[in-house]
Amino acid sequence: MPAATGWMVTARQYLLFSLLGHAAWEVLQLPLYSIWTTGTLGEQAFAVAHCTVGDVMIAAASLFAAWLISSRLVWPQVAFGRVAATAIVLGVCYTVFSEWLNVAIRGAWSYSSPMPIVQIGTFSIGLSPLMQWMIVPAIAFLVVRPAELDA
Numbered sequence: 001m002p003a004a005t006g007w008m009v010t011a012r013q014y015l016l017f018s019l020l021g022h023a024a025w026e027v028l029q030l031p032l033y034s035i036w037t038t039g040t041l042g043e044q045a046f047a048v049a050h051c052t053v054g055d056v057m058i059a060a061a062s063l064f065a066a067w068l069i070s071s072r073l074v075w076p077q078v079a080f081g082r083v084a085a086t087a088i089v090l091g092v093c094y095t096v097f098s099e100w101l102n103v104a105i106r107g108a109w110s111y112s113s114p115m116p117i118v119q120i121g122t123f124s125i126g127l128s129p130l131m132q133w134m135i136v137p138a139i140a141f142l143v144v145r146p147a148e149l150d151a
Contacts, residue, residue, distance in 0.1 A: 006074075007076060010076040014059070014140050015059060017139070017140035017143050018136060019056050021135075022051075022055035022132070025135075026048045026052050027048055029128045029132070030044060037112065058095075059091065059137060059140075062087040065086075065090055066084075066090060070082040070086045071083050080145060084137075084138075087141075088133070091133040091137055092133045095133040096120060096130070103126075104123050104124075118130060
């Protein structure tokens with residue numbers, strides 16, 4: 001694959017696998033949020049769709065920022081792992097901020113009692129969204145890793 005187009009193909013594939021992974025995760029973690037018992041089926045479906053779109057936007061922004069910070073023009077053939085690791089760290093950092101802002105400050109959503117909680121400094125966030133941003137991007141990057149890097 002020519003370097004000039006390789007980054008675009010890899011980025012598109014990464015975002016597609018991110019979409020699929022985040023959509024599945026959002027559905028599976030729904031019982032860990034209060035909307036599981038307080039929301040209608042329509043509200044739950046909207047929350048899953050809304051959060052999945054947001055996840056893909058975060059994935060795209062994290063990938064782009066990681067590429068700017070960590071790469072050269074020939075990504076993904078060069079610096080694939082560095083960009084992937086940076087994008088994952090950026091996604092996790094944004095998730096910590098977003099969970100803090102939307103749970104502790106705005107009250108935009110809340111956890112149900114089964115949600116495992118992680119203490120970070122002076123505030124707590126749910127373990128599930130934290131793990132989501134470690135696992136889903138890592139798997140998506142593994143799936144789209146260029147074959148020539150396997151050697």
